[in-house]
Structures are given as C-alpha cells and as structure tokens.
Amino acid sequence: MRGLWFLAILGLVAAEDGLNAWLRYARLPCNIVKQAAVPPNIVALNATKISPIYVASQELQKGIKGILGKSLNVTHETSEGPSIVVGTIAAFTDSGISIETPELEEDGFWLSTKGDTVEIVGQNERGALYGAFEYLSMLAQANFTEVAYATNPSAAIRWINQWDNMDGTIERGYAGLSIFFKDNALVSNVTRVAEYARLLASIRVNGIIINNVNANAMILSDTNMAGLAKVADAMRPWGVKIGISLNFASPQTFGGLNTFDPLDKSVIAWWTGITDKLYKHVPDLAGFLVKANSEGQPGPLTYNRTLSDGANLFAKAVKPHGGIVMFRAFVYDYQNLNESNWKADRANAAVDFFRDLDDKFDDNVVVQVKYGPIDFQVREAPSPLFAHLKQTASAIELQVTQEYLGQQCHLVYLPPLWKEILNFDLRIDGEKSVIGSDILSGKRFNKKGLTGYAAVVNVGQNATWLGTHLAMSNLYGYGRLAWDPTVDEVAILEDWTRLTFGLDDTIRETITRMSMESWPAYENYTGNLGIQTLTDITGPHFGPNPQSMDNNPWGQWTRADAFSIGMDRTVKNGTGYAGQYPAEVAAMFEDIETTPDDLLLWFHHVPYTHVLKNGKTVIQHFYDAHYAGAETAATFSVQWAKLQGLIDQQRFDEMAFRLTYQAGHAIVWRDAINEFYHNLSGIADAQDRVGKHPWRVEAESMTLRGYRVTAVNPFEVASGLRIVQSVGNSSSASVSVTLNYTAGTYDLAVAYYDLYEGKASYELFLNDKSIGSWVGDNEDRLGFTLTRGIDGHSATRITFKGVEIKEGDVVRVDAKANGRETAPLDYIAVLPPGVVD
Numbered sequence: 001m002r003g004l005w006f007l008a009i010l011g012l013v014a015a016e017d018g019l020n021a022w023l024r025y026a027r028l029p030c031n032i033v034k035q036a037a038v039p040p041n042i043v044a045l046n047a048t049k050i051s052p053i054y055v056a057s058q059e060l061q062k063g064i065k066g067i068l069g070k071s072l073n074v075t076h077e078t079s080e081g082p083s084i085v086v087g088t089i090a091a092f093t094d095s096g097i098s099i100e101t102p103e104l105e106e107d108g109f110w111l112s113t114k115g116d117t118v119e120i121v122g123q124n125e126r127g128a129l130y131g132a133f134e135y136l137s138m139l140a141q142a143n144f145t146e147v148a149y150a151t152n153p154s155a156a157i158r159w160i161n162q163w164d165n166m167d168g169t170i171e172r173g174y175a176g177l178s179i180f181f182k183d184n185a186l187v188s189n190v191t192r193v194a195e196y197a198r199l200l201a202s203i204r205v206n207g208i209i210i211n212n213v214n215a216n217a218m219i220l221s222d223t224n225m226a227g228l229a230k231v232a233d234a235m236r237p238w239g240v241k242i243g244i245s246l247n248f249a250s251p252q253t254f255g256g257l258n259t260f261d262p263l264d265k266s267v268i269a270w271w272t273g274i275t276d277k278l279y280k281h282v283p284d285l286a287g288f289l290v291k292a293n294s295e296g297q298p299g300p301l302t303y304n305r306t307l308s309d310g311a312n313l314f315a316k317a318v319k320p321h322g323g324i325v326m327f328r329a330f331v332y333d334y335q336n337l338n339e340s341n342w343k344a345d346r347a348n349a350a351v352d353f354f355r356d357l358d359d360k361f362d363d364n365v366v367v368q369v370k371y372g373p374i375d376f377q378v379r380e381a382p383s384p385l386f387a388h389l390k391q392t393a394s395a396i397e398l399q400v401t402q403e404y405l406g407q408q409c410h411l412v413y414l415p416p417l418w419k420e421i422l423n424f425d426l427r428i429d430g431e432k433s434v435i436g437s438d439i440l441s442g443k444r445f446n447k448k449g450l451t452g453y454a455a456v457v458n459v460g461q462n463a464t465w466l467g468t469h470l471a472m473s474n475l476y477g478y479g480r481l482a483w484d485p486t487v488d489e490v491a492i493l494e495d496w497t498r499l500t501f502g503l504d505d506t507i508r509e510t511i512t513r514m515s516m517e518s519w520p521a522y523e524n525y526t527g528n529l530g531i532q533t534l535t536d537i538t539g540p541h542f543g544p545n546p547q548s549m550d551n552n553p554w555g556q557w558t559r560a561d562a563f564s565i566g567m568d569r570t571v572k573n574g575t576g577y578a579g580q581y582p583a584e585v586a587a588m589f590e591d592i593e594t595t596p597d598d599l600l601l602w603f604h605h606v607p608y609t610h611v612l613k614n615g616k617t618v619i620q621h622f623y624d625a626h627y628a629g630a631e632t633a634a635t636f637s638v639q640w641a642k643l644q645g646l647i648d649q650q651r652f653d654e655m656a657f658r659l660t661y662q663a664g665h666a667i668v669w670r671d672a673i674n675e676f677y678h679n680l681s682g683i684a685d686a687q688d689r690v691g692k693h694p695w696r697v698e699a700e701s702m703t704l705r706g707y708r709v710t711a712v713n714p715f716e717v718a719s720g721l722r723i724v725q726s727v728g729n730s731s732s733a734s735v736s737v738t739l740n741y742t743a744g745t746y747d748l749a750v751a752y753y754d755l756y757e758g759k760a761s762y763e764l765f766l767n768d769k770s771i772g773s774w775v776g777d778n779e780d781r782l783g784f785t786l787t788r789g790i791d792g793h794s795a796t797r798i799t800f801k802g803v804e805i806k807e808g809d810v811v812r813v814d815a816k817a818n819g820r821e822t823a824p825l826d827y828i829a830v831l832p833p834g835v836v837d
C-alpha cells in the first residue's frame, strides 16, 4: 500500500489501456484526499438490482473507494446521521425525507452537498444516476465545494447511432469489430455492452440505435429479437434504451410479401406484427431509425409514396408502445446529379425533399438532420432544413466518428465545430432561432420532449473504445453538449482531461491547447474557405485526393478549373441554395461581401485571384493555410513529448505514435493540395514554397539497388511526382545517397507508403551504422479505412530525431518487400531543428 502511495506521489502511474475512459476513479494525492469530507454511508432508495438507483449506489461506492480510498456501506433504508442519499423525487417523498428542489424535468436532477448529507434527487431513476455521476466527477476533479443546484436536459433525445453491421464489421469503424454483433447475430457476451452503457450514462446519453442505418432485415429474426432483449437488459440499468435501424424493404426481403409499399395493407399489418413482437422482447424499445431512399437504400419513393408516408408507417406501429421514429433527412439522388448543370446541387436535396412535408408527419416522428447539407465535412454551412421544420420535430445528427476528419488517426477535437452550428442563429421569421438552444431544445416551435441529438459513434472492441485515447474527448463532449449546447468547449476539455489523465496542470494545459488548435489546423491542411474536406470521396474518405471531388454524380463538387473555384449557391446566379435560409441569413450568404471567408467557396464561385477579407487571394490563402496547418500539426507530438512521465507509459506511447503519424500525414495533405492547385491554376506561391523542398532528397534521385522509379496516381501524393518501388516481391533492395549538408544535428524523416495486405520492412543507415528499423504495419496500429494503393491514404513517414550528420555522410535505406507492399519510398528529409517539411 505504502509503495503505491509513493508511486502516486511521484506521478508514476500504472499502465492504462483506456477501457475506463473518463471513469477511472484514480486515487487523488493524499494531501488532497485529506481535504475531502464525504458521508460514511450511501442510501439508495431502490433495492432492485437492475434499477439505475441501485446501479448509482454501486457506482458511488466504487468511485469513492477509488478516488478517496474510503469504503462506504450501501443501505436501502434511510437512517439517522450523514449519508449520501440517492433516489427519485417520489422515493424521497415516500421515505419521508423532505426536499426542496426546483422544478425537475424528465432526466433532470438535483444535487446538494450542503450540510452533512449529500442529496442526489432525480426526476426519474435515470436522472438520479446522472446526479451520482456528477457528484463523482466533482470528487474525481478534487472539487469539494458545497453546491446545491438542479439541472435539466436541453433536449429529450440524446442518442447514439452505431453503424454496426450484423457480421461484426462497422461502417466507418476505426476501432475494431462490433461490441454488439458477431456472425450475423447479437453477441452473447454483453460485458462490453454494459460497460459502454455505463460510459454513456455518465454523459447522460439515454438512447442508442445499435445497428447500421444501412440496415439488414435479419435483425428482425426471432433469434435476433431474443439477442436484442439481452442487449437491452444489459443497458437498461444504466438508463440507456436501445432502438434499431430498419430496412424499408424488410416485408419483401425478409417477410416474404411481394411488396413493401407503405400504404399496402399487408405491409402495414406485417410491420405492426413485427413491432408488437419486438416490444414483447424489449418493452421499452426507444424506437426506430430509418434511412430511406438514400444511397441505394429502399424507401417509399419506389412506390411513388412520400417520405412522410414511409415515416408514418413506422410511427403508427410504435405509437401504442410509446416509441418514436427517427427519420433521416439524408436523402439525395446520388446517381443522377450532373455537374455540367450549373444549377444542380446536392446541398438542396434535404429541403427540396422535406419542405412540403412539414405538416404531414405523425407526432412521434423526428426528422434527423445532419449538421450540414452535404456530409460531415470539415466546415459546412448549417443545414437550412431546421428552418423548414416548424410542425415537425427535428434532431441534429453529429458524427463522433471522424469519417472525413482523420478517422481517429488525426487529433481533431470536434466540439468547436459542433458549436459553430449549434450557436448559429437561423433567424426564422425574423426571430431569434439559435439551432441548439432554441430549435433542438424544442422551444422555438413548441416541440419539447421530442427533439434533440444523435451522434454517429464507431465504438469497437478496441480497449480505447474509439481506437485512440484523445478521440474520447469527442464522445464526452457530445454528451455534455446534448445536455447543454451552451457549455464552453474549453471547460468540457478541462473536465475531460482531469478525469482521464489526472489533475496535473501541465497535462491539462497541454491537451487543452493541442485539442483547441486541432480542428482549425485540420481545416487548414485539408480544405479551407468552405471548399470541404478535399479527401477521396469516391474512396475511403481519409487521405487527400482533390480531383475526386468533381466529375462524378456524388455532388460534393468544388467546380475547380484553371481559373476559378467554388460552388455558386446564390439565388441570382447559382443553385439557389442560399435562398433556402430564412431571409436575413439568405441575404448574408447571397452577397459575397457579407459571406464569411470560411464559407466563401461554399457559396460563391470565384477566380483564384479573388481577394479575401484578410487581404490575401484565394490561392495564396490556400497555400499559406496548408503550410500553417501542417506546422501546427507538427507541434502536437512535440507538446505531447513534454508529458512523458506525467502520463502512464502505455497511453503516452500510444498517443505519441499517433501524433507523430499525424504530423507526417499533415505534410502529405499540405503538399498534395498545394501541388494540385498550383498545377491547376499555374499561379506561383508568393513565398515560393510549393513544390520546393530544399531539405528533401527524392528517392528517385538516389542510387538504387533492386528498386525502380515509378509514377503515382494521383500525381500530387508523391514528392517530386515520382517514387521508387522494389523490383520483385521479396527481394532485398536499397536506396542510398551521399549527403551534402553542413555538419549538425538533424531529424531524419523517411517518406514511404504503408498498404493493407503487406508488411514491408525497412532499416535506415548512416554510414553503415543502423539508425533504426520499422515495418509497414499501420494497418494493425492505426485502424483507418484500409487501402491497397500507393496513394494519399497510404502515404506516411517515420522520423528519427536528433541525428548527427556531416557533409559526405551516406544515408541508406535497406528494404524488404512483403505481400502487396513493394517497400515504396518517396523521399528522405534531412531537417534542421524547427523546419517542417
């Protein structure tokens, strides 16, 4: 015991794998523990083991033991003397404890630590559990102030959408296989499911759709319904209700009917029967999520029925059971969009499809709207559909999954992005209509109780849940914002950091700074001025591929040509999208003068030489922003390195690896985008950096043994436009070069390509002395969507720091191909301190 204390004082904490996320309940230092006064007993006003109140008492006992080292008793009867009492308002009243709480709404709670008794009072059991987590969060952050306050959720719907497939894979999953499904059935071991529910309860998430919106009808089989019941049982004690995504064609593909027409009697009867059966297995099923007529999914339009006919079909089936239908607004024609039509615009789709349906939905339908009209891009204008749903309840869809935002291999803290949207005032009918606090709260259109939030999350079997420790601040932040969209994004980070890594100021300041810099940096190096994330939209959505945006029907166009760039979405001359906003907002976006720079190319098509409000031309801003973004990303691993010894080794090493990877990949992004637009526009970089790399030696210019020079597609992902690949698959090969730099200490970076299905090995030498070796095994270490090509996704680099180099030294890389990996090399950079290239 004494040994542990000693280690804790030194800050040498045991290795952690991330499984407990922000619920670690790590012991506070002794001097702080001394200041804490907690009552000696816990009284849980419900003794039923599966009740959230009982769970709350167990959590309080476990947490206080961990944080303060104190063992508390749990009883279920009120007693004399100080205690922590947790229960619902009704239970408090029944026990004869008089409490005076302000009005509590569903899931709300009252927490009082004044006097010698701690009162945790929930409007319902779930609320009481939230209150217990709140109290534990305070203790874990050494916040022992006396408080007495009530808090209520801003919105009733605070859900997660998992995109888990029934075979156990996850669509856009970067953290391993599903914790819900295996071999086309629900898992039988629900340990991780319950642990996930615990995490969700602590951030006040109250519902989860567990299967992919691209849904498999097999989820409705008898066996799978029994499996759903088991999953629901595992999550219910934590106050998390489950729901499922439906495949619209199920009556035909699974039920054997010859139609799935939503107005057909046999179809209606079939869905009613299936729904009744589901509710027998899961009596508190939250409801259904439906993706219809989108990206090849079946839907009512097949039968010339409306989207509301489709939604109401399910709404009627769940109505008697108290369920709701989340109907996705992500409906667009993905095959017939034609870029040669200047007026064509995918961004128009949601409003075009839903505008006339506002009075057509049943009252238990919620239209679920992605935050922007395209698809989770690095910056989007807020969806104008919120302004058209006045009679229909709406929920916003956010994405914790970093599909277009670095796939959890890049640090990108998302609450600042979400808050741009949530804080946006749509000025509907000339009145204040802030998306978060007015619309999603249900206040603006009197829809309270039926509005809110859904976040796509790709939690998988990886111990870190999301594949990487720092991405967890996004999940935590989602819960905090869904409860209260006005919470400060820095405050969220600071709480999360203390809970996840302890109370050290350096840790908190460092992680907060890096995280707050991360979204702007990512935007800078992947696509700015509202042009979207310039990623491979016909591929895995990870690395750069700007030309993939255009000349296809997907509609994420940039309309970039040799002279100009951007989508003209004005009413006067473009697609008319700007006119989908209420008048004041429409006028702002219609006029180039009042459109903010960061959405300029979202709304306007301009020459590369157009001068921004910041005084730069569009093209020069592109160049500068990409350099600035990569430079900021390069500081992350340097900042992180300072935390060595303050954070346990396991989490330190795992993050150090990823942040170093990000620094390298940010340069891949920077160069690809800059090369591409430099080539397209023919306009020189005023600072003469693009295409110039004085500190690089291109592999194609080295002495090659067993290697040959090849081109790459897209061209801009290779420095100097060429790479080398080894000849013959498993032969050993090498590249070498005599350096011609003045003597000094340099970082040596080797740029190579790490593909799926192959693990080439490499060793770097300086004058025959080994500097280090590595294997192309990112597919095992990173978890991003895999690629088999030599492209912007596989481009990566490794850096060896502080190497002494003098003129005439010979650098050599020996390599062995493996599988698909031909040990492809792009360049070696010899970097003086401070140079990012």
Ligand code: GCW
Pocket (backbone or CB within 6 Å): 163, 171, 172, 212, 213, 214, 291, 295, 330, 375, 376, 403
């Ligand atoms: O963002 C796109 C994704 C698809 C996804 C779709 C959707 C589940 O690339 O993977 O499908 O959106 O949101 O329905």
